[in-house]
Amino acid sequence: MSDPNAGYDVVILGGGSGGYASAFRAAELGMTVALIEKDKVGGTCLHRGCIPTKALLHAGEVADTTRDSEDFGVLAEFKGIDMAAVNKYKDGIVAKMYKGLQGLFKANKVDIINGTGKLVGPNTIAVDNGRTVTGKHLVLATGSYSKTLPGLDIDGDRIITSEHALELTELPKKAIVIGGGVIGVEFASAWKSLGVEVEIIEGLPRLVAAEDADTSKQLERAFRKRGIKFHTGKFFEKVEKTASGVQVTIAGGTVVEGDVVLVAVGRGPVTANCGYEDQGVNMDRGFVLTDENLLTNLPNVYAVGDIVPGIQLAHRGFAQGIFVAEHIAGLNPVPIDETGIPRVTFTEPEVASMGLNEDKAKEQYGAENIKTVNYNLAGNGKSNILRTQGFIKLVAVEDGPIVGIHMVGARISEQIGEAELIYNWEGYANDVAQLIHMHPTQNEAIGEAAMALAGKPLHVHD
Template identity: 85%
Template sequence: MSDPNAGYDVVILGGGSGGYAAAFRSAELGLKVALIEKDKVGGTCLHRGCIPTKALLHAGEVADTARESEQFGILAEFKGVDMPAVKKYKDDVVSKLYKGLQGLVKAHKVDFIQGTGKLVGPNAVQVDDGQTVTGKHVVLATGSYSKTLPGLDIDGEKVITSEHALELTELPNKAIVIGGGVIGVEFASAWKSLGVEVEIIEGLPRLIAAEDADSSKQLERAFRKRGIKFHTGKFFEKVEKTASGVQVTIQGGTVVEGDLVLVAVGRGPVTANLGYEEQGITLDRGFVPVNEHLQTSVPGVYAVGDIVPGIQLAHRGFLQGIFVAEHIAGLNPAPIDETGIPRVTFTEPEVASMGLNEDKAKEKYGADKIKSVNYNLAGNGKSNILKTQGFVKLVAVEDGPIVGVHMVGARISEQIGEAELIYNWEAYANDVAQLIHMHPTQNEAIGEAAMLLAGKPLHAHD
């Protein structure tokens, strides 16, 4: 390690997605970088979020395939779920990626400093071992934590967060999920596939309420078919622990019983007691407001990732980290369009989206200026092979570009790349309709939707 007292070009507080992306890109641009992290490089996404959760979801998909193999003409016997083995599979995936990430830190010649950092000046971070690390620029990337609500006392056993859920070696018979956003529905989906009875309580009118209304309806329809119960438009009133598990009372007096409660009410920013406010950093409900260049209220100090107001996604952190590094290096990168960040909920079926949902598009452009079409996956060959139901929905400005792409279906997340290009390149329906989409793939569904929107449908009714 270089002498920390010598000073750096960039000091990064937090080694999650945004932090290490900023570190790697800064190093590539010839800057001297220090990366301070209290735990392991990779942060929540790698160790307690995206990666382990998706491994759990894949294990559930395999379980479902084994149960349903006869519908494909394959005779197989499903003997159950070995949860310790599932956990080992999940941990092995995380471990392999973590080792690769450690190698990249060394390869980029980034000085990794293990410890809890605190901002003690506009260009200085003090680590808990007593050393002070200084830099011309500081990047705050301290991530997020699982939130709770009054009346939800997390004990790690009967009332748990997603972090606890990932460490289970024994599955409950029944789980109650408080929160029907992305985290809540993903765990509900995974647990159901692994044989758990699940019931969701969501205060908003629909599951994954941030998504297009049609996507929510399709997911709710699929969950009902799978036997996942849910209550929407109703908040919980109290949670009581019993000798056998938990009892949740929801608005209206309905009582739901289960073995445990998963609290999935969102994630809060990790900014408390880190010296931010003392050094003049403006906070808003704990988040760090930034300008279009991701600069905070203090010159020379940037913020990226989950502590910045907006959607909390690892790839948003990557993008912001790269942007900050290039801005510091004087490359003048284009400001990030937050609406142009792809979103996927990895349930069964998956929900993927890009750009504006229909309601937001109507708010922005006027209801009379928006046209939308839904292409049903029932007309798609590959979706029939996969035995999945869903759709591709395109939202467009009349005589203008496509401003939203919304998709539901098994494995439909693999099509998000083209959706991203359509939105970010402001493509018109005719632009996409004339492209050749490989047959038979689910990717064809995007082309079919574009042809429908352009008024020349092939395998859909206009």
């Protein structure tokens, strides 16, 4: 461990994905590192987000498979959901990963300082445990929180956030989800699989509106087939508690009733009362502004993760944390291309994407210069085995690289790796088409889509 009185090379405020990635990489590069965290290292992703949510989704997948087991010739009886056992499974995964993460802090000799930190100088953070920690370089990584809207008073009982939803000991009979983005549709999907009636209210014209329009249509089609109701293009007007649950009135006067309301309207940056504005850090609507090297306007003060404007994803935080450590070390890392960050929504079916959607590609390159192909998974053997519907859509510049890959289907997230390589290495359709893709896998659907885009389709279903 380092001598705290001598100061550190790097001091990090926040122990989530971006914070601890920066800590580990800086330590690997020979720097002395302290990380200040008010809760548990691992942040929202490990304890209240990515990991427990995906465990819940997998439990739902098992439930769906059990219900449909006779379709595969397997005789099994579905007896229901034991939420105590589901929570034990979910919490066990989190606990195991948390223990492993704590071991990595020890192995990397990173000092963990427990407490709430506040920026009080360009090189100094005061902690509410009475300590003052100084560093040659500071990394701000305070993460995000579940937002709400006026008229949505979170009580943790009937009006809840995703954090509360992960702690439910009993499933509601019906849940109303306000927000049809990633968090909203993932919980809607998981709950439906676990036997909950679900209704989504989304003010934007379509679900997962940040994705390609064809992706939204496919997910909406799948949700209708599964019996998940949704209202798009309509905002809620008021939420009222009733004797038996909650009542939501949406634009146009439609009233929806349920046992609980999940507020899933996005996440905001945790920057209030952190001392950032007091010290003159440039801010915009609560977010910390940085240059392409993730430096703030204060010398030697960086920011990473959800407090930096952009898509809020754990792996973005990892990448930014590593980048900052290497920048501090003088390794001149390549600045992160935000468009080159993979995106997955773990619904049933899953949604995965890379690069530009069709509309943004047309804006950037001109509609006349963009060509697309939409390969239907009906032509893919493994997708038929999995009994999933969906597609692989490629968006390319005429006589140029593939600039967008959009996928919908069960377990399709496993194909995001090749999609990431195609986009980030500026692959052309002909480049991908000549690669040999393993049969029978869903991965070969990417090859089929590229072959079609290159003008030599093989198994193409309209």
